[in-house]
Amino acid sequence: MKNIVILFLFLPMMIWSQSNFEKAEKLFKAEKYDQAQPIFEALLKTNPSNIEVIEYLGDIAGSRKSWEQAIDYYEKLKNLKPSEADYFYKYGGATGMRALEVNKFKALGMIDDIRTSFEKAIQLDPKHVDARWALVELNIQLPRIVGGSEGKAIRYSNELLKLSPVDGYMSRARIEEYYKRYKAAEIQYKKAIEIGNSAKSYQKLAELYKNKMNDPERARITLAEYKKRSQEIN
Numbered sequence: 001m002k003n004i005v006i007l008f009l010f011l012p013m014m015i016w017s018q019s020n021f022e023k024a025e026k027l028f029k030a031e032k033y034d035q036a037q038p039i040f041e042a043l044l045k046t047n048p049s050n051i052e053v054i055e056y057l058g059d060i061a062g063s064r065k066s067w068e069q070a071i072d073y074y075e076k077l078k079n080l081k082p083s084e085a086d087y088f089y090k091y092g093g094a095t096g097m098r099a100l101e102v103n104k105f106k107a108l109g110m111i112d113d114i115r116t117s118f119e120k121a122i123q124l125d126p127k128h129v130d131a132r133w134a135l136v137e138l139n140i141q142l143p144r145i146v147g148g149s150e151g152k153a154i155r156y157s158n159e160l161l162k163l164s165p166v167d168g169y170m171s172r173a174r175i176e177e178y179y180k181r182y183k184a185a186e187i188q189y190k191k192a193i194e195i196g197n198s199a200k201s202y203q204k205l206a207e208l209y210k211n212k213m214n215d216p217e218r219a220r221i222t223l224a225e226y227k228k229r230s231q232e233i234n
Contacts, residue, residue: 024056033060051080058090067098085125092117093134108146114138115147129167132156136171140178150175166196173204182212202226 020039027036037060043053058073074091081087096114099107115138121131135156142148153175161168173188189205192198202222210219 021053028056028060031063033063036060049080051077054080055087055090058094062090062094062097065097067094067101070094071098083124085121085123085128085131088117088124089121089128089131089134092121092131096134096138111142111146127163129160129164132160132163133167133171136160136174140175150179166192166198166201169195170201170204173208177208177212180212182208186213197229199226199230 024036024039040053040057054073054076058070061070071094077087078091092114099110118131118134121128136153139149139153157171160171169188169192173185176185192201206219206222209215
């Protein structure tokens with residue numbers, strides 16, 4: 001009898017929480033973040049360990065480029081569920097974006113935290129594509145003196161090639177383009193197109209022609225080819 005009484009006491013609150021979560025989630029998916037945020041914050045007050053709510057609030061902060069706030073939310077997620085790869089990836093990403101805003105000295109002190117977060121994501125999920133992309137970008141943009149390495153970037157690109165050939169070729173093209181080896185980048189983008197035929201592959205190849213190889217005509221032809229292939233498929 002006592003358990004039944006307790007159930008009836010908490011049932012209205014449970015129903016309120018569920019209905020409000022669904023409402024906030026729907027608003028979030030519609031990108032109405034200003035409306036979703038206060039509902040999620042109210043839900044968090046009633047249940048400070050609600051992982052789904054914390055993640056949504058972190059994602060809202062990230063969408064606004066409020067990186068410090070996003071870092072706080074993602075750090076809570078890591079502590080609450082240290083077995084979830086995506087939480088380490090999101091924490092590393094938010095910390096990396098924050099590092100771009102602070103002075104160089106402070107940013108240097110954040111590098112190890114960023115790198116280890118992405119590496120932890122891969123350790124927890126060996127098939128984590130986005131974490132490898134992040135490590136490719138980190139290794140080509142960091143000076144060698146603070147841990148940057150083209151060799152490491154290529155290693156992660158090779159791992160991507162095994163997991164997702166399109167991502168493998170695209171990431172290798174990104175490396176080649178960064179180091180101004182434009183012909184090599186062109187070859188890699190074309191390989192990605194052959195396999196995936198994605199808009200992203202065509203777009204990046206067209207941008208390479210236009211912005212790096214000073215060939216706007218080839219850029220135009222590339223985009224026209226994508227448009228033609230898309231129409232054939234549809």
